[in-house]
Amino acid sequence: MQRVSSFAAHESGTLYLVPTPIGNLGDMTQRAIDTLQAVDLIAAEDTRNTQKLLNRFDIATKQISFHEHNTQARIPELLARLQEGQNIAQLSDAGMPSISDPGKELVHAAIEVGVPVVPLPGPNAGLTALIASGLVPQPFLFYGFLPRKQGEQRTALEALNNERATMIFYESPFRVAKTLTMMQTVFGDRQAVLARELTKKFEEFLRGTLSELAAAMSEEARGEFVILVAGAPDEPLQAPDLPLKAQVEAAIATGARPNDAIKTVAKRNGVKKQVVYNAYHELDEGDAQ
Template sequence: MNVQKSYANESRRQGSLYLVGTPIGNLEDMTYRAVRVLGEVQWIAAEDTRQTRKLLTHFDISTRLVSYHEHNKQASGPELIRLMQEGDSIALVSDAGLPAICDPGADLVRLAIEADIPVIPIPGANAALSGLIMSGLPTERFTFVGFLPRDKKPLERELAALKREPGTVICYESPHRLVKTLTVMAETIGETREICLVRELTKKYEEAVRGTIRECLDYLNEHPPQGEYVLILRGISPEEAEASGEAQWWAALTPAEHVARYEADGLDHKEALRRAAQDRGVPKRELYNLLHQGS
């Protein structure tokens, strides 16, 4: 167990890890608090130091930069932990938005927690949630899946599992793969499912295209994709689930069979367990304990 009281003992000798949100396009989305923290810490760990240096120059911040990304995290991560244990505080930033979402920052967070170093979020812009709230699709229940698989077979398996998801689904996609992904989505989930394509969030050419998957594909045939996209897909409706036989499709399965069915769709055990628990309306921990009784 790990209990963190972020500001209970600010005189402690070790430093803290700050997760600092940065703009996803518009520099005016930088918060006063983010500017202050970036100026006060001893180090800023950046996914792309060149990109971050532009941001720091704009806000006249001279804090030392260090590189931390997917290809150097094995060496850089422990070194950053050592610096914090010795008293330095570090701000982690990604190229844009909130760090530790779909990037190696999550690994540094885990290392910090294991070392009993406080991890403190500094909220800021986020593309996934910004896309969701402007989509017009339900927001009370949603699932973020990051980037979908590149290859067709894994993509089909992932979408087959997401087809049964009752909540809104959010993912990221690049412009050169968007049409391919939507085409497979239409084949797997159906052309009439509602979706919203959001691109260039907070920038001059910000755009939201709302409609069915087929309507959005037709739109892209006339307006080729440009910029990075957030895809927001409506979850399966009760009526659609009933008509397709998906309503409580798992009712005759044991919990173990339920989890195994999701694993057969290509999901790892952790995600399969989460979705089975969601279907059954029970906490994931409760389902986990049920599956591992007597093991």
Template sequence: MDSVSTSPMPLALKSEGVKSGHLYIVSTPIGNLGDITFRALDVLASVDRVAAEDTRNTARLLARFNIQKPMVSLHEHNEAYRSQALVEALRQGESLALVSDAGTPSLSDPGFVLVREVIAAGLPLVPVPGVSAAVTLMSVSGLPTDSFTFCGFPPKKAGRRRRWLQALSESRYPLIFYVSPHSLMGFLGELMDIFGDRHGVLGREMTKMYEEYLRGTLSEIAGALKSREKIRGECSLMVAGRGDSEGLDGGEDMEDLDALIAKALGEGVEKPSALAKRLAARLGMDRKDLYARILGMKTDS
């Protein structure tokens, strides 16, 4: 694990304490323990109990900061029934912190059911924000981030996953996926098949010692990974939206596309079919539609 100081909290950031009957949604580091916030440590040290995705992982985190606290597990297999008991504990005045193994609870992690039950019971929720793998990747992606779609983990069944990707392929905004390392290569292949060879960025082992970022088209990213004996670590993938790439912003109109086509036609290097194929891969657009547009502009010129 990462080396990090466990010195006392600065006086300027002294404890604010917690309130009875409140559920605190606490973000924890995705790799580097130095990313934990003073407020998160304050809350974890002050609540009556911690609800954790994996109590063993959270026990190591708490021990690193000299925090001892009763814990209860809350994961995808027990969340439905355990949430009811935790809501009752909140009603009785207990203060609780909810944490996942890494990042922000309920974002592609356990917690959604409990949060929904707490809201339905009219009990108070308090977010304690911090690290999120999606935001971490966006900050270094080089892709437009004023609008985006967070997709989380893909469906496990192939048919459902392809239908899901087909629906997402029409989005003009960047898409963010969480992908397990053992399924990454297959998922990249499916993306290229359905989306075309769009630009993207892959973040692997973010904030950890061997963190890595691969940028380029999906085929370039896959090519960089293909020779590896094994892909290790948690992966986050951001993919450009439809028509959102170099020289063509997703929010602009088709005049930008026409300018790209006119420039290429003026250079006279590529045949219309080759130009359509290149632009389709670059922009994530339909090759046949592009080919028809190129022919129309070629005829008019």
């Protein structure tokens, strides 16, 4: 067991995890400003973006780049500085570090050598969207970004199909429509919410079914998105109105392989895969034997 008091005297320095605004600079906390002014070094995901933030709050602390492409090379250097007694603030471009951005590796390395890790509370897109979504806020499951490849994405969603908690995902504007369509294929037409451009001038919430949201995103989308999907219902959903063959064809249209589409449709409708197979291939029981 390891016990580390965050604010006791230590021979080493301290690693501070500092959240930054997800859009509105007014969300920068005074504690975050004071911490960035006081530390010896800032490890930033993108030093150019961070410099704009530092300029806004008159912070002159030196920066060093720390991103997904140099993580392993930087960690020994940052650890050495911490063990020499320097205090370092680690931050991502927006929101909480270590969630969907680099940082968790440095946190793990610091913990391994007994360096105190002090998190600061602050902006987080997932929780900000959740409390205004209108969906059940507790329990919730934060997933973050789904795999980009359709097959891997489908597999990930199928593993979540029976999850009862409200689910939170991040998605880029370039993939949000396809992701919503895939979610509808796997989950059925559940209630969902799209939160776009949180804390910014064009912030908006789209609330409806997955099919409605997918249709709304059929044109080129803009902005950063949080997708929130209602958890699996206590009772199975009623089977969709579409015939089994049409459901399979709709799933295939999203990139699913025929066998996977048949399996998903069978599960959604509570019937055997052979029934769906026969319907898709327009076979009667005699033809299938």
